[in-house]
Amino acid sequence: xxxxxxxxxxxxxxxxxxxxxxxxxxxxxxxxxxxxxxxxxxxxxxxxxxxxxxxxxxxxxxxxxxxxxxxxxxxxxxxxxxxxxxxxxxxxxxxxxxxxxxxxxxxxxxxxxxxxxxxxxxxxxxxxxxxxxxxxxxxxxxxxxxxxxxxxxxxxxxxxxxxxxxxxxxxxxxxxxxxxxxxxxxxxxxxxxxxxxxxxxxxxxxxxxxxxxxxxxxxxxxxxxxxxxxxxxxxxxxxxxxxxxxx
Amino acid sequence: xxxxxxxxxxxxxxxxxxxxxxxxxxxxxxxxxxxxxxxxxxxxxxxxxxxxxxxxxxxxxxxxxxxxxxxxxxxxxxxxxxxxxxxxxxxxxxxxxxxxxxx
Numbered sequence: 001x002x003x004x005x006x007x008x009x010x011x012x013x014x015x016x017x018x019x020x021x022x023x024x025x026x027x028x029x030x031x032x033x034x035x036x037x038x039x040x041x042x043x044x045x046x047x048x049x050x051x052x053x054x055x056x057x058x059x060x061x062x063x064x065x066x067x068x069x070x071x072x073x074x075x076x077x078x079x080x081x082x083x084x085x086x087x088x089x090x091x092x093x094x095x096x097x098x099x100x101x102x103x104x105x106x107x108x109x110x111x112x113x114x115x116x117x118x119x120x121x122x123x124x125x126x127x128x129x130x131x132x133x134x135x136x137x138x139x140x141x142x143x144x145x146x147x148x149x150x151x152x153x154x155x156x157x158x159x160x161x162x163x164x165x166x167x168x169x170x171x172x173x174x175x176x177x178x179x180x181x182x183x184x185x186x187x188x189x190x191x192x193x194x195x196x197x198x199x200x201x202x203x204x205x206x207x208x209x210x211x212x213x214x215x216x217x218x219x220x221x222x223x224x225x226x227x228x229x230x231x232x233x234x235x236x237x238x239x240x241x242x243x244x245x246x247x
Numbered sequence: 248x249x250x251x252x253x254x255x256x257x258x259x260x261x262x263x264x265x266x267x268x269x270x271x272x273x274x275x276x277x278x279x280x281x282x283x284x285x286x287x288x289x290x291x292x293x294x295x296x297x298x299x300x301x302x303x304x305x306x307x308x309x310x311x312x313x314x315x316x317x318x319x320x321x322x323x324x325x326x327x328x329x330x331x332x333x334x335x336x337x338x339x340x341x342x343x344x345x346x347x348x349x350x
Contacts, residue, residue: 029252032265037252042271069272123272133254147254150262151269186317237317 027136038145040138045072045121046149054115057083057105057222064120066096072121072152073100074181074246077211082110084210084220086187097122104208105222108167115211119181121152155180155245165190165205165221165236173216174245182209182217183244190221190236193229202229207241217243285330 026040038044049064064071070090077084085104090097104114128135129148136145145151155177163170174180188207194200205221212218219241254263263269320329 031267033268035268036271037263037267037269039271042273045270045272072270121270147263150256151267154268154270186319188317238319 026138037151038136040136040144043123043138043142043144045123045152046125046146047119047152048122048125048149049120050118052115052117053102054079055113057112057114059088059101059103061091061099061101062118062120063091063099064122065125066098067122067124068096069123071097071100072183074119074121074152074183074244075102075209076117076179076181077104077115077209077217078117079115079211080111080113081211081218082107083112083114084208084218084222085114085116086184086206086208086222088187088206103206103224105224107169107208107210107220107222110222117181125149153247155247157242157244160184160219160241160243162188162207162236162239162241163219163221165234166192166203167221169210169218169220171212171216171218172243175215177215177245179214180245181247183242183246184209184219185242185244186238188237188241190234192234193231195230195232199228199230200232202227205236207236285328287326287328 027038028036028040029038031037049062051062053060073087073090075085075087083104083106085102088101088103091099091101100120102116102118104116106112124142125146128143129146133147134145135143135147138144156174158172160172161170184207189205190207191202191204193202203223204225204227206224208220208222210218210220252263253261253265256262318329318331320327322328
């Protein structure tokens with residue numbers, strides 16, 4: 001069945017396939033790989049907030065309309081090739097996610113400034129969009145898809161090697177995708193302790209995403225805390241992670 | 248265009264097309280993390296594909312701010328598992344939420 005809807009500002013061309021395996025009533029949309037894009041059961045993540053930062057290294061806290069479900073936050077480091085960023089944490093209060101913290105800084109000896117873009121995606125934007133279009137609701141009358149919001153698109157997901165804590169760096173190249181946003185999961189940390197001659201610095205690092213080019217990004221380390229130790233040691237929370245390219 | 252949905256924004260730019268892989272949220276589970284925690288996510292057994300799972304560190308109490316546990320969700324056969332890195336000096340008040348996003 002083909003449906004052509006001409007709205008004031010939106011045009012939809014739908015082809016709804018008959019699918020006897022569909023578990024519920026309503027609309028089901030697949031992409032050209034037969035992956036489900038929209039159905040009447042599950043909510044799609046949508047973009048509710050975007051922004052940029054350029055300035056001194058450190059932690060920046062952001063807030064968004066409280067959401068009952070964990071948000072998806074994607075970042076895109078830019079400008080600096082010797083400093084980078086990581087999604088440090090989300091803030092949570094009274095059963096709602098309310099914001100997030102991005103932290104970043106230089107690699108050892110790098111530039112003490114950071115620059116990045118971010119996007120926040122949630123499941124419950126709390127209001128339907130105001131423009132014309134299409135909205136799908138589940139049987140609880142909750143909106144699961146609203147064409148007035150941009151959906152979270154996944155371009156690719158791959159495993160990446162986390163470099164050796166300290167000066168280590170690895171490069172992830174994505175020639176097919178230009179300037180995507182990234183999600184790196186999980187967050188990795190590590191430390192290096194020096195004894196020079198008896199006591200020395202203890203440096204705690206976070207693994208950061210660092211701009212390399214429009215088709216590549218680097219994984220590196222930035223110091224977030226320094227102390228003193230009398231034990232020469234190094235350790236990191238892991239050597240692999242997933243990187244997700246998205247928009 | 249043989250099938251699918253194409254959505255344009257107010258500027259006439261395509262924001263959803265038949266080649267796009269977009270996310271749907273299937274399951275969230277809060278797991279209290281402690282050193283070396285792991286578990287089987289029974290609600291997700293037999294799931295077709297998880298494009299990605301997103302462990303989210305979030306505080307439940309306390310003020311600890313560093314040494315967040317890395318949480319990993321992985322698949323083996325038809326089973327989904329979760330594990331927290333074994334580590335002795337982490338913030339004990341950190342929990343995790345899992346967002347499983349399927350196609």
